[in-house]
Amino acid sequence: MNNFETSYLAMLMSSSFFITIAAIALLRPVAFKIGLTDQPSSRKRHQGEIPMIGGLAIYFCITYIILTQSVNxxxxxxxxxxxxxxxxxxxxxxxxxxxxKVRLAAEVAAALIMIKLGGVEITSLGNLLGFGEIQLGMFSTLFTVFAIVGGINAFNMLDGVDGLAGSTSLIIYFLLSIL
Structure with missing residues (x-):
């Protein structure tokens, strides 16, 4: 990676961070006003109401980046x-x-949009078992939908415990960055 690419990536990452922080600051009073808050429970150690706006703030950041920095x-x-x-x-x-069933239908629809319109599909599992490359062939779309829906639901389960989804996402981000 050359200096320009490194600088651009650093600018993109820092602007994403600040856009998300700004969105959280703007959404926080709205969340309290409309009741979009999480209450403490046996799994959650936080005190008082916590606005459930982190995902929405990240969504606004993604929207901004896609609309202003779109390449493909x-x-x-x-x-x-x-x-x-x-x-x-x-x-x-x-x-x-x-x-x-409604949530599952939405997740499958989102996965199919990524596959059919975005061209993102798992077609091979590589040399997973040590006997050569495993091609998915006609099962590639089904496997990709299963993988995407599984990933969405895995993070949804992690999101029920304070801080677990965010820290897991951060670890995955750094590992993918290294790769």
Whole structure:
């Protein structure tokens, strides 16, 4: 990576951080006003109401970055559309407990948008078992949907424990950055 790319990446990361912080500051009073807050429970050690706006703030940051820094528009628009479906479904679920079938349908729809419109699909598992490359063939779309929906639900389960989803995401981000 040359100096320009490093500088651009550093600028993009720092601006993303500050955009997210600004969005949290702007959304916080709104969350209290409309009741978009989390209450303490046996799994949660926080005191008082906590606004449930972290994901929405990150969504606003992603929206800004895609609209201003977009390089590959079809993939970014597919990603943006899929993320929008997930965020809207999550917001509705936070206000009004959605049936798991509705949430699952939204997740599958988002995954299919990424696959069909964004061209993001797992076609091979590589040399997973040591006997040569495993091609998924006609099962690649099904496997990709399963992987995406599984990832979404895994993070949704982690999100129930204070700080676990954020710290896990940070570790995954750093590991992917190294790769």
């Amino acid at each position: 528009v079809p993939v970014n628009m597919a990603f943006f559309t899929a993320v929008t479906i997930i965020v809207v479904t999550g917001l509705i679920d936070d206000f009004k407990d959605l049936n798991f």
